[in-house]
Amino acid sequence: MNSIDYKNILVAVDGSEEAEWALKKAIYLAKLSDATLVLAHIVDTRNFPTIEAYDMTIRDHSETFANELLEKYKTEAIASGIANVKTEVAYGSPKVQIPRDLAKKHTIDLIVCGATGLNAVERFLIGSVSEGIVRHSTCDVIVVRTNIDKK
Known part of the structure; x- marks a missing residue:
């Protein structure tokens, strides 16, 4: 190998600009290796109200957003020449779901993520999702900070 x-x-x-940069780099790497590309979006349920006050419209909206986002990215990956593309919507903490649960489920040997993403409050208070992925992952991780199309 x-x-x-x-x-x-x-x-x-997650729909952020840096996640789109990560997608483009992941597509590039998947083409080099003829790899399966797994597109994952985590609905961060820690941001939802408590179970008693849980409003199903929040979950429904989050799920709809996730599925539409993944379908758009899947179409882009296939159009770029990736033969095997899977999508995954998971619920919980991205810092746990991505490096532990999803990596194990899909036998992942490389995780690609954006450096910041959408959740600036969590980044300030708790530390970034990308930092958590790097810390908890047992495979290679690429944290993307630049646009592959930038000349």
Whole structure:
């Protein structure tokens, strides 16, 4: 196996600009290795109200957003020449779901994520999701800070 040959690449997306940069780099790497690309979006349920006050419209809206986002990115990946693209919507903490649960479920050997993403409050108070992914992952992780299209 070549040092850049990955079989299963997971890219974490949240709709942010940096997640789109991560997607483009993941597509590039998946093409180099003829890898399966797993597009994942985590609905961060820690931000939802308590169970007693839980409003199903929040969950429904989050799920709809996630599915539409993943379908858009899946179409882009297929159009770019990726033969095997999977999508995954999970619920909970992205810092746990991505490096532990999803990486194990899909036998991931590379995780690609944006450096910041959408949740600036969590980044300030708790630490970034990308930091959590790097800390808890047992496979390679690429944290994307630049746009692949930038000249």
